Amino acid sequence: MVSLEGSSPGGGLYDRIYQVVRLIPRGRVAIYGQIAAYVGRCTPRQVGYAMAALPSGLDVPWHRVINREGRISFPRNSSAALEQSMLLQAEGVVFDESERVELDDVGWAGLLADSI
Numbered sequence: 001m002v003s004l005e006g007s008s009p010g011g012g013l014y015d016r017i018y019q020v021v022r023l024i025p026r027g028r029v030a031i032y033g034q035i036a037a038y039v040g041r042c043t044p045r046q047v048g049y050a051m052a053a054l055p056s057g058l059d060v061p062w063h064r065v066i067n068r069e070g071r072i073s074f075p076r077n078s079s080a081a082l083e084q085s086m087l088l089q090a091e092g093v094v095f096d097e098s099e100r101v102e103l104d105d106v107g108w109a110g111l112l113a114d115s116i
Contacts, residue, residue: 013039020038021060021064026061028093028107029103031067031107034110035047069100070101071100
C-alpha cells in the first residue's frame with residue numbers, strides 16, 4: 001500500500017486512485033487490481049468506478065488502465081473502446097489479433113520499479 005495525499009479537500013479514494021494512475025508511464029498499462037493494491041483498501045471495481053467518474057479535463061491518463069486479461073473493458077467497438085485503443089496505440093502499445101496487449105511487454109512494473 002502507498003501513502004498518498006488527496007488532491008482535493010478530504011483526499012478521497014478517487015483522488016488517491018487518480019494519483020496512482022498519473023504515475024503510469026507513457027507506453028505502459030496497469031490493470032485495475034494493480035492500481036487497487038497500490039491505493040489500499042480498494043477493489044479493482046472501485047478503480048473502474050473512479051475511471052468512469054473521472055471529471056472532464058482532469059489530467060489523468062485513464063486510457064492506461066485495462067483489465068487483467070490485457071483487454072480494454074469497454075464494450076467492443078464502442079466509441080470509448082475505440083478512443084482508448086487509439087490513445088494507447090499512439091503511445092506505442094500494440095494489440096494482437098484478439099485485441100489484447102501483452103502485459104509482459106507493456107505492463108507497468110509499478111511503483112517499486114520506478115524508484116529503483
